[in-house]
Amino acid sequence: MTNFKVPVWGYWMMGIGFAAFVAMLIAYIHKNRGFRRPVFASPYVLWLIVFTVIPCFLVAYFSFTDPQGNFTFDNFKNFWDSNYNARKAIAPEDLKMYQDMGLSLEDLGLARDSINIDTLVFSLWMAFLCTAICLLLGYPAAHIMADREFKLGPTLVILFVVPMWMNFLLRTIALMSLMEDGGLLNTIFEWLGLGKQKLLNNIPAVQVGMIYNFLPFMVFPIYNVLNKMDYKLSEAAMDLGCNKWQVFYKVTLPLSVPGVVSGITMVFMPAVTTFYISRLLGGGKVQLFGDLIEAKFLSTSLNEWNGGSALSLVMMILILLSLGLLNKVDPDNEGGGMV
Amino acid sequence: MKFIKRFYLGLVLAFLYIPIVVLIVQSFNAGKSRAKWEGFSFRWYEELFKDPNIMNSLVITLAIAVLAALFATIIGTLAAIGIHAMKRRPQQLMLTLNNIPMTMPDIVTGISLMLLFIFTQVERGFVTMLLAHITFDVPYVILSIMPKLKQMNKNTYEAALDLGATPMYALFHVILPQVMPGVITGAMLAFTLSLDDFTISYFTTSPLVQNLSTLIYSQARKGIKPTMNALSALMFVALLLLLLVVNKRTAEEE
């Protein structure tokens, strides 16, 4: 486990980023003031209830119960204090005995008390960074492709659309193979006389993997909005005396807000929830919130479904909140959430 | 300026595509090394097809994709027609519910389904994975058919009834032929997504029943073998082709 602490300025950046996002939202919201066919939907209604609605409630149910099925808040207490359940299981005198024997908490299979929260904050930080970088990289790309004079734009955008649908796992593996110790990148480095670099199993590697996977999700919605925008608007703006730069920040940028918001949501959400990117590129040394959840469900040693459910519930609420925000800003889904 | 713009776009696309291209090239490398080119060969592809584990997973993957696409298309087509005919309120509710599996992160969908199977004590394996795949496929089928239904003159159904057709007859002879392109796109999309899925499969199957994605993941955690390169390359090409076709269809329909 890499002992990573989010730097103080990181908190500030996240705070400011979030505040800016909210401000953008508020500004935007403020500005824009017998036998009948429905029966055919019934099989799906049933399917939805069983495989979508009930599972959602099950996550909530498992979150509020212990393994014996009794109602409890312990899973959430355990979320704040990751050893809460463990301490309950081990008598205090035993714990003291082990500690006297010189065994650390880790030796006992216990992690830092704040591991859950730390990981969540770290995941949010990573996702925030990823979103910010994707926005910086993606907006210009989308803008270039949406240019009416660039005839190749509509064709090239397909190259961004296809990866959106394509298995992240495969793409991550492609990246992994490129960055491996014996991979092509390192060979090039050696050939250049830079020597072998350790490219994998660290935080930057995970970050690169996230950007690599999620960049198309930023480019496409922005492109979509820019492309649908009436070019006569910029002509009108120029006619009224705007120079090129003024046209951009007075007309194009404000009008592309729905796309930007859509893109931010579509990058941020999977970035917060990913687990295999960190597993493959971080080599188990970088743990994200998704890894934490995955481990609680699928690691052979702990079958902590209840604790895992509580973590999932936290994640679900996070996602629902951001989706709610998205719907407020982009109710018609102009950004074209999906293709 | 023009050059800088194109150069920048080229860089971004290179970032996205170089790893994939390199992986595909490597899969034809005769040697084991990832860096040194030891000649063109199909060696890894041959090994791939000799590996019983991989072949087994391939069969599972295809079986799941075909079955899931089939069921999802049937359920989704009926559902889309039904939802389209609903009054505003229930229609909104249905579309919102329909959006849940699409907007929820895969990991949450996977876990919630896994909990369903744990809760109901269904042993995870082929059937549970199939059920999960149908669940995430149907919304996309509905989404492909809905625009077709909206484009359709809503009076054609009534016109059929007016001319003496029963609702069933009208459904099969008037509505269905008109939305057929959407149905086919939906089926192809469902097949592709099912082929493509890793996360949800990962949580809803047992280690004994693996599709290609989960197999690749379990192997990749231990480091990438050249056969995995070959397998990934094959999947890339298959998915790329399918996605291009689906994309072309949706673009044409719009």
Next chain:
Amino acid sequence: MEEQRLITLEDIYKQYDGTTVLDHINLYIRKKEFVTLLGPSGCGKTTTLRIIGGFETADSGRVIFDGQDISGIPPYKRRVNTVFQKYALFPHLNVRDNIAFGLKLKKMSKAEIDRKVDYMLDLVNLKGYGKRGVDSLSGGQQQRIAIARALVNEPEVLLLDEPLGALDLKLRKEMQLELKAMQQRLGITFLYVTHDQEEALTMSDTIVVMQGGRILQIGTPKSIYDEPKNAFVANFIGESNIFPGTMIRDELVHFCGADFPCVDSGFGEDHPVDVVIRPEDILLVGEDVGQVTGTIKSVLFKGVHYEMIIDAGHSIWKVHSTTMQPEGSRVGLAVVPFNIHIMHRMEEEKPQEEAKK
């Protein structure tokens, strides 16, 4: 009379989400009659048609067809056929299969179907178009096919929901005549929905003027044009000048600051009324001999006539005349007694007029 009634609507009431769309409609339609439901959009005319077609059910009231209550009968069992607003042709079938759709459902023999379809194609002047796809045809042609598709089933009543709405003006006029001729030749009852008053006047035997879910007036085109029951009908059917006035006594009405002899009586003395005068019924006379005098504010050339807006002090008059007077000139206005139409005030218009005073 009673035995001629083919369709009777009894006290039909319908609401959507709390808004009343049809407010206790009573109406009957005779055999072989061309009836037009006329009114602005949202007046309930299309809903009335859809209730007769069976696509909607009324919240209360009965639909009687040929002596039977058909309120609960689904559309595919009703002996009526519909021509839909945007034709609703089946895009996946060619012209011939579109027309044959209903006949095939009746399990008719192939030869019989072919014969009837050919007859219909001939009737609508589209011989030789049978194999064409419907999307390749023009709006007017699609319209004819929609009519043929409905008529081939030999319905007792043909329902037409603004069938000419999507056509351009010239084509629309041609089709109006064609439809009327077709109806007379085939002897089928037509129930026609439109918001176009001219269309209604041209084709109908009977016009039903609707507004806000109610029937305002039922009558022949001539009676509705000449004797509109209230200011709304007058205004909707053709252009009108509508003035608030007072009935001084029988056959004398006061409006726009002058007394006018008229032919109406029975309103009582000093009774407030609406006075309706058609623009073409106003005579321009010398300034000294007019019943009222005014200044010409504007003149518009409209082809057949000039349209002049005349300011007569307290009132504005719209006048149609074939002779033009220059803008700004003073003229006298006169109206002969039988061209002055006196009607009871519509209740909802009262407050407005009081505000004007």
